[in-house]
Amino acid sequence: MRHVMSPLDFSVEEVDRILDLAADIKANPEKYAHACEGKKLATLFYEPSTRTRLSFEAAMLNLGGRVLGFSSADSSSASKGESVADTIRIISCYADICAMRHPKEGAPLVASMHSSIPVINAGDGGHQHPTQTLTDLMTIRSEKGRLDNFTIGLCGDLKFGRTVHSLIKALIRYPNIKFVLISPDELRLPDYIRDDVLVRNHQQFEEVVRLEDALPQLDLLYMTRVQKERFFNEEDYVRMKDFYILDKAKLALAKPDMQILHPLPRVNEIEPEVDDDPRAIYFKQAQYGVYVRMALILTLLEVEVC
């Protein structure tokens, strides 16, 4: 039995296989419509979510399985003081696989230690978000045709943004990727990623504050929102929240084929006027998330579809 805590839990070859499977699911959805009949997915969400929880549920439903779960800590026994370890022991009796999101870093890892079903980390605090990374990799591979040889700008809240942390860890395994880290000083990438992941692995990267300075060289731009819920005080959030706003005027500085990703939700960092630009692929990205989660569920449940 396997759990998924970090994008590095899969080798590059395994990631390729999951992305190939996701592409086949996209092309032939009817082939997979009954693959998980009789199986149940539990979604244990102690933190708000729209896309991740619902795309997991849609994924299991598309596979002919069923879903159960809760969408906030308040509606679970966590509000009565139950531990994650006890909750997962119980959920293991009710479901075949589970996706857990938690505000505390490491909570899904604790759950996995007490679980008799596969646990998928669906986002733990400011730490990791491996299934968003698989979604991002599928989006890049499908839209760009490759996962190597590009310059990617990561813009916004690089300090608390778990999607960025996971994506960097996954991308350093592919050749010739340059990272441009675009953030205000206060929201720079934490040392444990910059030094321990980028520097230690001799990756090409630079840090810039102005989005305009970075835009002309980028093949991909990964925008993120400022993570309001992880700030210690409201004042700092208010000061940071509109630091980056991508609009049509700024987009004019970008390459004609630069693609714009965003894990969503978007707050103010991308003007709606950008949505119609063919380079804006963030809504498509959310759709890829369903195929990738279908592929992941099949892989972890070891269901083969011929």
Ligand code: NCD
């Ligand atoms: C992201 C998350 O939860 O980390 N959302 C998502 O899962 N698509 C990004 C965010 O909340 O900003």
